[in-house]
Amino acid sequence: MIQAAKPDPEADALFEIVRARYGDRLTPAQLDELRKIVAGQLEAARALRAVALANADEPMQPFAPYRNEP
């Protein structure tokens, strides 16, 4: 007997963003696949969220204030 997938309201809500924005361009088969991809992305996000960081853990990105000077 095939078990139904566990309900995941967050995955459903995220998928609805995709459907709302692009649904008119997509076939049912493509929408089905996008639902799976969104679920995979959420799984990755949950793995990221599971790691605790300290307040001081900053992104490693160079940003410098800009001023155009000759």
Next chain:
Amino acid sequence: MKADVVFKPLRELGPLLESRKLSPVELTEHFLERLERFGPRYNAVVTVMREHALLQARRAEGDIATGRYRGPLHGIPYGAKDLLATAGAPTTWGAAPYRTQRFDFDATVVRRLEEAGAVLVAKLSMIELAGGMGYRQPTASFTGPCINPWDANAWTGGSSSGSGAAVSSGLVPFAIGSETWGSILSPAGYCGLAGLRPTYGRVSRYGAMALCWSLDKLGPLAQTADDCGLVLDAIAGPDPMDPTASPRPYRYETLDRKSFRFGRIRGVTDGCEEAVVENFTRSLGVLGKFATIEEVALPDLPYEQITRTILQVEASSAFEDLIGSGGIAGLTAPEDRYTPYARDAILAKDYLKAVRLRAVMAREIDRVLERYDALVAPGRINEAPVLGQEFRSAIGATAKDAMGAIGNGAGLPAVCVPNGFGVRGLPTSIQFMGRAWEENTVLAAARAYQSLTDWHTRHPRLARAGEAC
């Protein structure tokens, strides 16, 4: 023109040109002929730059004849992945929507190679938009799937596909590729070449298609690790046009070291094909002649998820217009025409968590790497995938690739070189990944390995010089 120039390393071609035993014009003509004759066989070439190349070759010939020899790349033909802007030729990014795109300037890498006297003979094919739209099979370029010179039924890997095919089949002595995650090491590994992914920021990205601003790197594919060092020497360095280009100077050093210390990540061969594991184990035996090798355990972090999330979001933003307008419908791979839409559902907070975790990952891996000259691992988990089939990939979350996720996420240099063949007769490879800015160390390690092996001297039968010319 003697056929034996075809697979000659740059290290050997240079002195022939400097001593005028070899003419840059004749050499260029020879490779142009090979590109025109064999390029279509492998779907390796987008544009042959015949007139431009002969102009540069004549200039090189004149300079060398009058004693103005510029160094080891002077008079040497090369190919550039078609994401590098070049005035005078289309720059297609491998994608049908951009097939007529032109720029009126040269990418910094192209300009630096010109200053070194190298001769640009071709723009080489690539996976559309460097694979950033989520392709899952080789037919993802408007020029067709790139065919592996070792086996007409196998793919070259990507996204620097034409760079891999062209060097492997002897259509150019070296090529420039780009890597966001795997796009140099994959075609180099699958095609039996040396491929160098430099440290992020070592080479200016100015004039290169942006896929992911914080992940994109440019580097060479060549016959040997030593050749990769010669090319890096010419293209590395600061560039006011690219604020991420490091001010750190770089000079390729060829001092041979007698001993190394390598680490091997625990479980690094999990999921690899049997032949890949066997060849890697045999390679460790070779490395054991001049190095210690220790198993290392990495901290438990979601490495693939970190780099994948950054890649997906940055690529989605870089091509916001194409995706939002529905222009991706004009791409070649069916999956590239709609799967990017899913990335709108990645939350900003999750993306920023990935970017914060990247900093943790970078610190943790540096803590590991400071005890070693390099981490060693198989270059790829398998032999080259079969054409017409979906392949496994860490970017698509269908394979593990901690080395690639860490190396690209943390911006670390790595070089891969061939280390044998698999059951289908296709090359396998070994990679050496080092601390940031340690290209000379990983290149020295790869050179030491190549000095004791001869895998890099073997070439595809179809393109063997004696038959093909």
